[in-house]
Amino acid sequence: xxxxxxxxxxxxxxxxxxxxxxxxxxxxxxxxxxxxxxxxxxxxxxxxxxxxxxxxxxxxxxxxxxxxxxxxxxxxxxxxxxxxxxxxxxxxxxxxxxxxxxxxxxxxxxxxxxxxxxxxxxxxxxxxxxxxxxxxxxxxxxxxxxxxxxxxxxxxxxxxxxxxxxxxxxxxxxxxxxxxxxxxxxxxxxxxxxxxxxxxxxxxxxxxxxxxxxxxxxxxxxxxxxxxxxxxxxxxxxxxxxxxx
Ligand code: FPP
Numbered sequence: 001x002x003x004x005x006x007x008x009x010x011x012x013x014x015x016x017x018x019x020x021x022x023x024x025x026x027x028x029x030x031x032x033x034x035x036x037x038x039x040x041x042x043x044x045x046x047x048x049x050x051x052x053x054x055x056x057x058x059x060x061x062x063x064x065x066x067x068x069x070x071x072x073x074x075x076x077x078x079x080x081x082x083x084x085x086x087x088x089x090x091x092x093x094x095x096x097x098x099x100x101x102x103x104x105x106x107x108x109x110x111x112x113x114x115x116x117x118x119x120x121x122x123x124x125x126x127x128x129x130x131x132x133x134x135x136x137x138x139x140x141x142x143x144x145x146x147x148x149x150x151x152x153x154x155x156x157x158x159x160x161x162x163x164x165x166x167x168x169x170x171x172x173x174x175x176x177x178x179x180x181x182x183x184x185x186x187x188x189x190x191x192x193x194x195x196x197x198x199x200x201x202x203x204x205x206x207x208x209x210x211x212x213x214x215x216x217x218x219x220x221x222x223x224x225x226x227x228x229x230x231x232x233x234x235x236x237x238x239x240x241x242x243x244x245x
């Protein structure tokens with residue numbers, strides 16, 4: 001069992017949950033079976049983060065590019081997502097978890113969107129942890145959306161050019177109000193960012209593991225946290241500056 005320092009936990013963990021398809025293929029199962037097992041991993045990791053005291057967990061559940069997958073797979077993922085939200089709502093409320101979502105939520109099927117909004121409303125006053133789902137999400141589109149909103153507010157005379165600094169820009173992103181991720185985990189041995197939180201991960205620590213998402217569990221999360229805690233985060237400074245030498 002890994003030793004975790006509760007005082008040095010990441011405030012925000014973001015995860016690219018990859019490898020459901022390969023997990024299924026290895027077992028001669030359908031890709032959908034991989035996603036079903038992936039949902040079990042989601043449950044375990046959400047509970048583990050809540051138990052540990054992580055403030056925000058962002059899960060890359062569906063990218064804008066994922067709409068191009070075969071129709072049956074897209075439909076199955078949407079159904080799994082809705083099912084998860086319906087089943088977990090009570091659990092989220094009793095564990096004081098607030099649900100939020102980022103992405104082009106207007107792209108989601110109406111029933112998924114309605115369920116998502118209902119769960120966000122029901123968990124709206126929970127303050128133990130934020131579970132943030134990235135749905136129909138793309139990092140470049142998020143940045144473009146922010147630029148368009150800023151331009152629109154500028155034209156309306158709501159903002160002045162001098163106001164536009166980095167904290168201001170962050171408030172126009174879908175992640176407004178959330179701290180930037182301290183730790184980004186990607187499963188399944190890929191070394192890519194895949195259009196995830198491009199603006200927010202400027203100083204995020206990356207943890208890449210060969211483990212496929214359906215096999216990712218509490219123990220794997222603790223390994224990632226132990227690795228994270230062994231690093232020195234310098235944010236562009238020198239080691240001496242960080243340690244006050
Ligand atoms: C990547 O595996 C995974 C996805 C595109 C979907 C992730 C979705 C879930 C884990 C289930 C639904 C989510 C929630 C929050 C209930 P892949 O299919 O790209 O795997 P492969 O690269 O091995 O083919």
